[in-house]
Amino acid sequence: MLDTNVLLQDPLAIYAFEDHEVIIPAVVLEEVDSKKRNMDEIGRNARYVARMIDDLREKGKLHLGVPLSNGGSFRVELNHRSFGKMKNYFFESSNDNRILAVALNMSIEEEERDSGVKVTLVSKDALLRVKADALGIHVEDFLSDRVVQYDRMYAGYSEITLSPKILDQLYEKRKLSLSHFGFSNVYPNQFFIARDETNLSRSALAMVSTDSKYVQLLVYKEDTIWGIRPRNVQQKMAIELLNRDDIPLVTLAGKAGTGKTLLSLAAGLYQTEELQKYKKLLVARPVVPVGKDIGFLPGEKDEKLRPWMQPIYDNLEFLFNAKKPGELEQILAGMGSIEVEALTYIRGRSIPDQFIIIDEAQNLTKHEVKTILTRVGEGSKIVLMGDPKQIDHPYLDEYTNGLTYVTERLKHLSETGHMKFEKGERSSLAQMAADLL
Incomplete structure (x- = not known):
């Protein structure tokens, strides 16, 4: 019943x-x-x-x-x-x-x-x-709609130990067949932190190829991206996913302050403005309040959206080093290739040749995330990010949200890549609050 x-x-x-x-x-x-x-x-x-x-x-x-x-x-x-x-x-x-x-x-x-x-x-x-x-x-309880518990969610990477000989071969040839590693169950674009079994301080970062036939060292070699330098190994692996043209769907999960939004915006700006791979950088997030809603907001659409999108603007101010009032607005107006939007208006759109960032994707339902992904046009790359532990939607939890759903259902596809961030980099206080509260 x-x-x-x-x-x-x-x-x-x-x-x-x-x-x-x-x-x-x-x-x-x-x-x-x-x-x-x-x-x-x-x-x-x-x-x-x-x-x-x-x-x-x-x-x-x-x-x-x-x-x-x-x-x-x-x-x-x-x-x-x-x-x-x-x-x-x-x-x-x-x-x-x-x-x-x-x-x-x-x-x-x-x-x-x-x-x-x-x-x-x-x-x-x-x-x-x-x-x-x-x-x-x-x-x-009804459990059939659950995808997976967040603690058991696909992390996107594993730690392994290798013999010095194989590690030397990996550095020399830059890629090795999967048979050298003895893996039986790996996913395309899965990362490995490979450590020397005789000297654990010696290691390499590698990832499975899109066709799951070999393991290769990371392709992206730059130390910084739009002035942002990765602070930990998960951030470095995420930058690899964000810069790969052959991985059009990237999912990022992690606690608050782990750098998901900042890295994604930096990658989007770099590929849109410097490399000009995409015509536009589109940033969107669901309009779901934390706590009690403050009601209707005055002004035109952009003015109404500003409070909801303020976290995006905070990161853009940091990336553009905009410190004066109104300076960021002048920069964005001059560039013309950055669009900050609410997901409310995405139905019916077709979005080709754009770098798309969907923030707070853990507040999306399975149907909503499907709607978003089916809007992505030819030549576009989309990044879904969020923290499944911080859900504000009244009918979702860490088992049933759209971010977890996409990650688990599509992890076996060569077009997708995932990274689960572990370490907060916002501040020691933010990391302490995320861990202990």
Whole structure:
């Protein structure tokens, strides 16, 4: 039995239970109906659920049950609504309690039957699961939409030890076949911090080729990029990804202050302004507030966006060494090739020949991140970055956000590269806060 929030988070949840019978109480239909006019991800999912259930009507009467393509069945439960068995515990006639009543009455009925089956209530609502457990209802969280826990997220690199002979060959030839390393499961563009097994202070930075046939030393040799020098090994590997033309999709994950935004902007400016590989540098971020929203903002679109985009402007001021009021605006107006935008307006666009940076990508849903990636045109490079531990979106967590989703689902492709930053470089205070708070 599915709670409303399961369907609103994953409209295809009814197909996630293989050959089981999937049931939704009638009150769930009412809750889905109340969300269908929302102009956000929840509203989109509600409308999708409504159309999907409507299509199932062609297979038969929904209150009697219809077969699903995965071998299971689907039914809308109209009965078992009595509050008699739970009125002494939860007497308020809320929608959550109505769902609990149906689950409780069905559980009791199935237990009394000789051939009864176990009834499991599936909900994303933690308090509903607590109430269900108190009533003796078997209840579970919905886990099928989870990609991976952040701590187990693909890091983009590994540390290995090599014999001095192989390390010497790697330095001499600059690339070696994978057979020299004995790897069985590697991803394209995966990095290795290779250390000499007899002298751990001697090491090399290498990465798997895009065709996963050999390991090569890093191609990008410059020490600085737009005046920015990498401060740690993860930053150096990230610069390699950001400057590679054959890797059009880069994902960067890490705590606050690890340098994700600054490095990406530096790489974008370098390739757009100096090398002129791209016509424009487009920087965007989702409009999701931290804490309570301050409401409507005055002014034209650019004035409204300025508070949301201020973190981007802070980094640009540092990169251009702009210290006087209005100096950055004059620089950007003179260049004309840098565009700072909100993701609200990306639907329907086609973005060719641009270096695209999407900041705070952990606040994007799976659908939103798919929408963004399908906007990328020929000759463009896109960078998604964020911290899956700092999510402000009310319906996302570290398991289900768009950044984690893209990283895990596309890590096997030669067109993608990923780097997980570990060390903060903003300040010792910022690093301490990120680690201890």
